[in-house]
Amino acid sequence: MDAVQKTGNGHPGTAMSLAPLAYLLYQRLMRHDPADPNWRGRDRFVLSAGHSSLTQYIQLYLSGYGLELADLKALRTWGSQTPGHPEVGHTPGVEITTGPLGQGISSAVGMAAAARRERGLLDPDPAAGESPLDHTIWVIASDGDIQEGVSSEASSWAGHQELGSLVVVYDANHISIEDDTDVAMSEDTGKRYEAYGWHVQTVDWTNGKGAQAGLDGSYQEDAQALQDALLAAQAERDRPSLVVLRTIMAWPAPQAQNTGKAHGAALGNDEVAATKKVLGMDPDSDFVVDDDVLAHARQVGERGHAAHKEWDEAFSTWREREPDRVALWDRLTERRLPDGWADALPTFPAGEDLATRKASGKVLSALAPVLPELWGGSADLAESNNSAMDGEPSFVPESKQTGMWEGDKYGRTLHFGIREHAMGAMLNGITLHGGTRPYGATFLTFSDYMRPSVRMAALSHLPVVYVWTHDSIGLGEDGPTHQPIEHLAALRAMPGLDVV
Numbered sequence: 001m002d003a004v005q006k007t008g009n010g011h012p013g014t015a016m017s018l019a020p021l022a023y024l025l026y027q028r029l030m031r032h033d034p035a036d037p038n039w040r041g042r043d044r045f046v047l048s049a050g051h052s053s054l055t056q057y058i059q060l061y062l063s064g065y066g067l068e069l070a071d072l073k074a075l076r077t078w079g080s081q082t083p084g085h086p087e088v089g090h091t092p093g094v095e096i097t098t099g100p101l102g103q104g105i106s107s108a109v110g111m112a113a114a115a116r117r118e119r120g121l122l123d124p125d126p127a128a129g130e131s132p133l134d135h136t137i138w139v140i141a142s143d144g145d146i147q148e149g150v151s152s153e154a155s156s157w158a159g160h161q162e163l164g165s166l167v168v169v170y171d172a173n174h175i176s177i178e179d180d181t182d183v184a185m186s187e188d189t190g191k192r193y194e195a196y197g198w199h200v201q202t203v204d205w206t207n208g209k210g211a212q213a214g215l216d217g218s219y220q221e222d223a224q225a226l227q228d229a230l231l232a233a234q235a236e237r238d239r240p241s242l243v244v245l246r247t248i249m250a251w252p253a254p255q256a257q258n259t260g261k262a263h264g265a266a267l268g269n270d271e272v273a274a275t276k277k278v279l280g281m282d283p284d285s286d287f288v289v290d291d292d293v294l295a296h297a298r299q300v301g302e303r304g305h306a307a308h309k310e311w312d313e314a315f316s317t318w319r320e321r322e323p324d325r326v327a328l329w330d331r332l333t334e335r336r337l338p339d340g341w342a343d344a345l346p347t348f349p350a351g352e353d354l355a356t357r358k359a360s361g362k363v364l365s366a367l368a369p370v371l372p373e374l375w376g377g378s379a380d381l382a383e384s385n386n387s388a389m390d391g392e393p394s395f396v397p398e399s400k401q402t403g404m405w406e407g408d409k410y411g412r413t414l415h416f417g418i419r420e421h422a423m424g425a426m427l428n429g430i431t432l433h434g435g436t437r438p439y440g441a442t443f444l445t446f447s448d449y450m451r452p453s454v455r456m457a458a459l460s461h462l463p464v465v466y467v468w469t470h471d472s473i474g475l476g477e478d479g480p481t482h483q484p485i486e487h488l489a490a491l492r493a494m495p496g497l498d499v500v
Contacts (some may be wrong), residue, residue: 001272001285002080003054003075010076010084013250013262014052014142016275018171020221021245025138026059026300029230031311033304034064035307037092038331041311043135043246044111044433048104048151049142049171050085051264056094057082062297063304065093073235087374088432088460092478097430097460100452104147105168106422107456108139109154110429110438112163112240113414116393118435120410121372122325123318127238136234139168143181145172150453153422155255158240159197162409166240167233174210175249179260187400190244201229201235204246204481211258214248221251252278332373332435357469361386364439368392368412376439376465378413379423385469388413405419414438424453426462431462441467445483447491458496 002012015022024031030303031043047056050322054075061067068079073406081091085099098104115135123131145151158166170189175180190200203226213219226245233241250262253275267275267331273283282288319326344366348359367374375395378387393411394401401407404480416423423440430438440450445467447454457464473483492499 001275003072004266005269005272006073006142006286008266010054010265010266011051012054013175013253013256013259013264014049014171014173014269015054015058016171016253016262016392017247017249017251018052018055018140019058020223021140021169021226022055022059023062023297024223024227024230026063027297028227028399029234030138031135031307032063033091033302033308034060034093034298034301035305036308037065038309038469039311040434041132041135041308041315044108046104046111046139047086047095047107048097048101048108048139048145050098050100050104052140052142053082053084053086055140056086057091060091060093062294062300063093064298067091069289072451075285076497096429098454100456101142101144102150103425103428103453103456105139105141105145105151106154106425106453107429107432108166108168109158109163109240109422110139110426110431111433112158112166112429113139113161113395113426114433114436114438115165116163117193117375117410117412117435118431120408121436122329123137123322124410132311132318135165137166139166140415141168141170143172143174143176143185147181150421150425153417153419154238154426155193155198156196157417157419157422157426159193160396160400162238163240163487164237167230167243168241169230169243169245171247172244173247173249173258173280175258175260175263177260177264185279190242193242197239199233199241200238200244201232201241201243201435202259203229206246206248210246211248214251216258217246219251239250254278265298268372269410271311326371338370341367341370357384357467360467360469361388365390371437373436374439375412375414375436376427376467378441378467379416379420379446380418381414381442381469382413384443387439387441388466414440416440421453422450424450424457425465427456427464428453428460428462431457431464432460437463437465439465439467441469444468444487445482453495454491455494458494461496 001012004012033039071081075082075085086094088094088097119133123133194200205221229243248258250257253271256262256267257270276283346362346366378385382388392413393408394405394413395411396407397409398407420442427438427440475482
């Protein structure tokens with residue numbers, strides 16, 4: 001409340017009602033080490049509800065990632081460590097740039113896919129949960145994230161892929177900028193995700209009363225019930241998990257709770273003071289964190305150090321057990337290409353009648369043996385894009401393979417389905433996860449469908465590779481719907497995107 005009030009703008013409501021969840025994740029459930037934010041053995045945390053950046057910044061401060069009270073006071077100001085939305089590479093402990101709703105949860109699907117592919121390359125034999133490479137991808141998603149179409153695309157794909165390392169907490173507070181989401185949304189989201197093949201649980205802090213629970217005093221932030229649900233989700237290895245958490249926006253603000261204004265505006269001095277009284281705090285004091293409270297919270301650093309040490313021991317055992325794979329791990333960690341990799345590239349004599357998409361396909365297949373980290377696929381256009389490497393199995397559980405595509409849960413060829421927007425977001429997540437390098441293909445004209453995800457990659461300086469074929473206006477029979485007239489100019493206008 002104080003940070004948004006000082007700045008005069010921001011999103012206080014969600015950060016207020018999700019404070020117990022955020023504290024629980026950082027203090028009890030997530031495997032992380034504040035002293036080493038890039039530790040390869042860490043869990044990943046994605047705040048898909050990026051507008052509620054304080055949800056994460058406060059925990060980074062309390063956990064000891066380097067943020068201090070002065071940084072919280074500088075929220076949403078030029079040059080601060082606490083920009084309006086989280087930015088990867090800017091604030092220690094932030095894994096991904098979020099803000100455009102739906103991008104975070106969709107990129108998290110890519111992170112989970114990358115974790116499984118990496119496991120297949122480096123430690124395929126142990127059972128789930130028994131490798132030092134196993135970790136959890138934690139996500140906080142909002143009503144807005146769930147409404148965005150890209151999240152539906154990615155969530156459908158995640159269920160199909162049985163990505164058991166993915167845990168999403170859906171903050172179902174039923175409030176957006178336009179107030180009650182009932183004006184635009186009435187689905188049973190949990191049932192929809194069950195239909196996708198997800199493991200779904202519900203934790204309702206309103207006990208079925210909705211906003212009325214805040215008015216009659218029966219609202220209960222049952223942290224134990226939430227922890228039990230999250231532990232059950234983390235233990236589910238065969239499918240992704242959704243925990244539907246029913247909260248009240250801006251709880252326990254007396255007047256602002258359950259309002260659209262609390263979603264995206266400062267509460268006002270009077271309401272901030274009234275809320276502090278409810279919490280038993282001094283209404284006239286701002287940014288007060290008792291020394292003993294901070295010391296208690298920062299004990300997570302000791303637990304993180306112990307977890308890191310335990311992981312290092314398991315990792316050392318893995319290095320002794322898998323000497324042939326250690327060299328690959330080291331090279332991937334250093335983001336270094338192998339010596340002589342370019343010798344595998346094919347040559348194409350000048351004047352040879354060869355479509356560029358076919359040449360691209362030949363290059364991908366030639367690189368397959370020397371660059372195991374390279375993988376990717378198409379939005380249902382593999383044969384047109386020439387995006388499938390010869391002889392490589394598909395990344396899909398064997399139970400989902402088809403007569404045309406042989407499946408392997410650790411496979412290499414990605415089939416995104418006709419989900420260009422999610423494909424772009426998942427490529428971002430794969431890249432952010434680290435270790436492997438992805439590419440995604442479709443027709444150039446359909447790059448419009450994935451443009452928001454491409455823009456996020458450009459903003460985040462991610463080395464994602466896009467293979468956009470059929471890039472000429474001379475497409476013939478497909479007609480104007482498939483002719484990329486303005487696309488090259490529009491893509492070249494995007495800062496940070498190299499168009500070759």
